[in-house]
Amino acid sequence: MTRNETDWAALILDSHLRLLGRPLADLALEGQALLDWLRDDAPFCVLAHDASEDPCFVYANAATLRCFGFARDEFLGMPSRLSAEAPRREEREALLADVRRQGFSTGYRGLRIGKQGQRFWIEDVTVWNLIENGERVGQAATYRRITPAQL
Template sequence: MGKMPLTGVGATAEHSKLLADSYRRWTGRDLVPGESNGCGGGMDLSEKLFNAPQVILSHGTETDPVLNYGNQTALDLWEMDWEQLTSTPSRLTAEPMERAERDRFFTQVTAHGYVDDYTGIRISSTGRRFYIMNATVWNLVDEQGIYRGQAATFREYKYI
């Protein structure tokens, strides 16, 4: 659907490292296979994350957090291009009746660092509903220990 923009590649490489390092910090696992075996870093890691078969997305620290990253799998699932996704408040990826539950969940993630096995209903830009299963959601924390947002990854979903 969309392509990762070529502008801001440095920021994308930096964000990819933040995603992968934070995931490993909380879970002890690599976000994508082989990333910590010298295959990561720079555009190699950015490309691995962007082309990964699982959904990977994140939002920032705004009062109403806006999505700031979505890989190709996320773009396809939410039926958006890069520009649409990265200008969408994170809460709008869930249906209104699911948003209160989603907010409570993200409060738990903030308190504990990460949560595995999250399930919930989401909605694409065209109104297509899907159920996500076994998602891992984690806090993004940089090398200085500063909170930079939250991210999620999952492989399993089904349209409803």
């Protein structure tokens, strides 16, 4: 199935609620207004990748794009493994394997690299599976804290 940005956002919100038992955003918004808010105005990062062999980003809200320094069309479609430096990729892969087994994980901290080579920590990250019709079709993550890396 081909999904557009709105489809991915709805799946992100639905899967978060089902797996973690609470909404990603506790707002009075619903429908398209909630999806627009998540994409444009949410004060926290939300991103997702598909379930392909080499997962690629399929969703990134405005906060995520600012964090990584990419335009939407540059970020979407990029292999998600490229958001972590090579020495840290094993740690990241271990986290993703854990999420595949449990459905979600909380409290992750990882080093990431932006478009201009800037390094930063994403902290208190929650990662969860995106489930549609009982099948895992991707994974999403959210985080609110970013700290510049002092390397």
